[in-house]
Amino acid sequence: MKNQNDRVLAEIALAAALAYILSFIKLDINQSYGISLxxxxxxxxxxRRGFREGLLAGFVVGLIRIVSGNFVMLSILQVMIEYPFAFxxxxxxxxxxxxxxxxxxxxxxxxxxxxLGVATFVGTAVEYFVHFIAGVVYWGQYAPEGMNPVIFSLxxxxxxGLCTWLTGFVVLAIILKMNKRLFLVKL
Amino acid sequence: xxxxxxxxxxxPLDSFIHRLDPRTKLLGAFAFVGIIFFADxxxxxxxxxxxxxxxxxxxxxxxxxxxxxxxxxxxxxxFTTCLQLLFAPGQTILFKIGFIKVTEExxxxxxxxxxxxxxxxxxxxxxxxxxxxxxxxxxxxSLMRPLAKIKVPVHEIALILxxxxxxxxxxxxxxxKIKDAQMARGATFGExxxxxxxxxxxxxxxxxxxxxxxxxxxxxxAMTARGYKDGQGRTKYREISYGRNDLYxxxxxxxxTGAVLWLS
Numbered sequence: 001m002k003n004q005n006d007r008v009l010a011e012i013a014l015a016a017a018l019a020y021i022l023s024f025i026k027l028d029i030n031q032s033y034g035i036s037l038x039x040x041x042x043x044x045x046x047x048r049r050g051f052r053e054g055l056l057a058g059f060v061v062g063l064i065r066i067v068s069g070n071f072v073m074l075s076i077l078q079v080m081i082e083y084p085f086a087f088x089x090x091x092x093x094x095x096x097x098x099x100x101x102x103x104x105x106x107x108x109x110x111x112x113x114x115x116l117g118v119a120t121f122v123g124t125a126v127e128y129f130v131h132f133i134a135g136v137v138y139w140g141q142y143a144p145e146g147m148n149p150v151i152f153s154l155x156x157x158x159x160x161g162l163c164t165w166l167t168g169f170v171v172l173a174i175i176l177k178m179n180k181r182l183f184l185v186k187l
Numbered sequence: 188x189x190x191x192x193x194x195x196x197x198x199p200l201d202s203f204i205h206r207l208d209p210r211t212k213l214l215g216a217f218a219f220v221g222i223i224f225f226a227d228x229x230x231x232x233x234x235x236x237x238x239x240x241x242x243x244x245x246x247x248x249x250x251x252x253x254x255x256x257x258x259x260x261x262x263x264x265x266f267t268t269c270l271q272l273l274f275a276p277g278q279t280i281l282f283k284i285g286f287i288k289v290t291e292e293x294x295x296x297x298x299x300x301x302x303x304x305x306x307x308x309x310x311x312x313x314x315x316x317x318x319x320x321x322x323x324x325x326x327x328x329s330l331m332r333p334l335a336k337i338k339v340p341v342h343e344i345a346l347i348l349x350x351x352x353x354x355x356x357x358x359x360x361x362x363x364k365i366k367d368a369q370m371a372r373g374a375t376f377g378e379x380x381x382x383x384x385x386x387x388x389x390x391x392x393x394x395x396x397x398x399x400x401x402x403x404x405x406x407x408x409a410m411t412a413r414g415y416k417d418g419q420g421r422t423k424y425r426e427i428s429y430g431r432n433d434l435y436x437x438x439x440x441x442x443x444t445g446a447v448l449w450l451s
Contacts, residue, residue, distance in 0.1 A: 014400075
């Protein structure tokens with residue numbers, strides 16, 4: 001089809017818009033902490049379309065946040081790292097896209113679900129590694145001398161990264177079981 | 188969902204700052220946040236505060252909009268300030284309760300950090316209160332253009348960003364509708380055990396994803412029908428251009444940088 005490229009662009013744009021909207025819906029763990037659903041559309045578009053597409057979607061989500069004023073600026077470096085770059089890294093999920101698309105054609109869903117789990121885990125890990133770096137930079141600039149910014153950042157980002165991944169993976173696995181065609185690219 | 192929060196904070200007024208080129212405001216806000224890290228004396232912080240206050244006054248945006256920007260960060264600010272207050276190394280001990288000691292150096296350091304936070308937040312709020320999201324997007328695209336040299340798909344990113352911004356309100360309305368429809372059938376969101384919450388989110392996401400994919404297809408067809416092709420030689424509906432006022436702001440920032448470096 002001739003407009004294949006436009007169609008991919010439009011899908012990335014809508015996935016980014018969805019990711020932005022879902023960042024306002026949170027699942028409660030307790031009063032003070034919630035899991036953001038924002039990564040789910042990025043996982044989704046990465047698995048559906050691929051690595052480059054996932055990176056683009058994540059990058060644009062970061063830009064939407066800056067453009068609409070929903071961002072936290074503490075230093076220039078932190079804003080650059082945390083917004084476009086960190087979200088973009090969730091696109092690493094898309095490295096498994098080809099394999100996943102092939103597995104979806106087979107009758108056994110569990111193989112595809114396993115790939116989905118691995119891919120989303122890696123994507124989240126890369127993203128939260130970047131948040132971790134941003135945390136180190138932040139605490140490096142703001143924590144008093146003699147305090148270790150690495151441990152601070154590691155505990156905070158490690159826990160929320162793991163929760164985010166688990167939620168995203170479980171929700172997408174349920175969706176895959178219910179409606180497999182959603183992930184499949186029709187040609 | 189709070190619609191205002193989602194779509195952006197822009198306040199449509201008419202002021203000197205509103206009329207500036209979005210690139211000037213973006214660069215200015217970033218430059219300011221860079222400069223502030225060089226400040227380490229009362230004089231330099233006073234000058235920076237004066238600069239921000241002047242900007243806020245010129246923008247004619249009521250002060251409560253700026254104060255609102257602090258709220259989500261209040262905890263982080265207080266936490267960081269307290270850390271500085273209690274643990275910054277210093278010689279002159281002001282008072283001591285048990286193992287907690289507050290030094291003069293710690294107090295000064297904490298005050299500086301607190302002011303720095305406020306000024307950074309006010310500056311970034313000033314940017315988003317006086318500039319339309321689409322104008323910021325245009326500004327970002329223009330500033331990112333040199334990156335095209337190192338194979339960053341700037342044009343594609345700009346197109347995706349403007350489509351995404353266009354569809355944020357539409358998709359949000361849709362999400363709200365689906366949510367209401369599911370709640371009318373007895374679903375609950377954001378309540379109960381985590382496992383139940385995850386299950387509840389699925390009937391919300393599936394229609395949203397299906398709609399988004401359908402919409403993308405329609406949009407692509409519409410783009411092809413109107414002759415869109417890789418964005419080559421595409422013109423813009425809104426052109427941005429620097430004016431005389433942008434030059435004044437640039438000079439003001441150069442002056443500020445010089446003064447802060449001199450005072451520190």
